[in-house]
Amino acid sequence: MSTPPPPVSLPPEIVSLADHESHARTRLDSNAWAYFSGGAADEITLAANRSAWAQIPLLPRVLRPLAGGHTRVELLGRTLAHPILLAPVAYQCMAHPDGELGSACAAAALGAGMVLSTQASTRLERVADAIRDDAGRGPLWFQLYWQHDRGFSRELVQRAEQAGYEALVLTVDAPCHGARDRERRAGFRLPAGVAAVNLLGLPPPPRVPLRADQSSLFDGLLQHAPTWADVQWLQTNTRLPVLLKGLLHPDDARQAVALGVAGLIVSNHGGRTLDGSPSTASALPCVADAVAGALPLLVDGGIRRGTDVLKALALGACAVLIGRPALYGLANAGAAGVAHVLRLLRDELEIAMALTGCATLAQAPQALASRPLRPGQQ
Template structure:
């Protein structure tokens, strides 16, 4: 398989991320669209993630000095060109033949951090090679689902270390799949030739929660609690992982302030405030609504990142104001990838950064350090 991304000519009517979504919808077939765009159950959390950012209003300040402003930020000992990172998204070759390789090239070119999914459809070594050669790149992290066999987990970690990944992002909010009815109704299945190539075939997931609720468990037993969840990770596993790697460990999927405090006590490197894009448990709160509570609970002692529903540069600025160091973007990356490969992903990132700069300028923030809660009208600044 070639490691050189396909060249595409971008559509001429791409002015917003919604335009990217429209072009991706026209390109992807129904079941694949259901997989990437759907949420759990009634998709209440999926919608809430987006509406919560919209509901926050900015309180611009005027006549402030803006010359020499920039979007740089500090995260885990590195200076990033901007706070926009690419969230882990599985099976990206469903969207484009280049899959995660195209995403990596785009991330490197735009100085964006990349988190590669355990369920990537391209080898983790090839993705690292595509990104690590660019001097202006952002951080390269590997997202990890703990495997039932610790030996398999250790092997994944060792491969990531050897390939040059700089941190491990342990997803902790998905010990089982959510009730993903939109996928079930669409009949989504991984097509031949696409799989989680970094996992042994026997351990690779099907990508979907199945065709519906299981009725095959023996009477008086639970296929879930008596089966899969016997291997559900705990805080002990976090400690084991930390002792098994030289890389910093982040936790992705924290929504409760007490869990954030526990993560701080365990010495994790950072926490990603996330509800899995609304794909696991429906009716959980939006990430925008819990981010400030988690920031208050940890008092700045723990770096926070956030994902879920970010579609505008103003959303990025609001996340920074609420206490995040950086944001992660998932579905919009797939949209750009689907219609234009690496060029589409790069355009998504460029739009977000350009919009962030405009939002900073129009709120009187020359740097992200000046974007505190006082720029949000919703927290009593008027």
């Protein structure tokens, strides 16, 4: 049994998620940094995710009753202490030896939800065993990438069910990788000892000879890309609620509602798939209008402040997910770093609520400035 690494203390100057990112840059090698921090192509969407939240104004309210306020929300039949979950991030052992176990334990300690990636570098059973019996933890969900072998997908789902995961999150916005220039420049490769351990045993896809006039993408890889029919198949082959992650178009949201999925996550894959796609902050209100409260909406992408969390809930989400910030916290100090990131966000959310006169998150819509103040107005 390996000896765990000594705990790492966070420098006192780390007081924000941006500080965590800056410090993580000094701890991750260029290979891991390119993978975790990079986006697709020119990284337009990556940048837009962050700037879009920053451009949404909040309107302070004063002298409102705030005593007894709280950050609790309801999600899929559970009461969460706060609306912050950890998004699925692959290969977390590249950031810290504790990997997904460190993230899961931090999430459980802070009452946050955890979504484990199909491409986790720790077995899904081991993660579930570590936190399943923690009474104060948030929800534990398993993110699913559709596999070319339906039988293997079924076995993966059954493993998640047996391990105690409470929902499946099917990622639907990545039938292929985006053009990730940063990874290609870095010559990205998985380091020794890091692998997608939950996919061990997956048989290789059948090789179909291609003619010279055929595309290796459209006539090869995308022959196995999931469709709406596969969503229906998944729903009938699991007892768990199924959420779809990666929707931006209102028509896709309406179709998901028609299929009876349990929830939607408005996401552009952190800007890692289609560069030039809308920011999640701009897409969220349109999707919220389309579903009209028929199912829970969550959102990720570019959330770096508690004010961003409040804005997301004001625009129609019931919870948010964070990916890179938690990964940076993990790189900086293992589980303690992830816990610090979550604590910062929750503290900032409470501050934002207090300063906009929101005692509960049900009041979040009133925090938005419906129109910018004109010069001279106060």
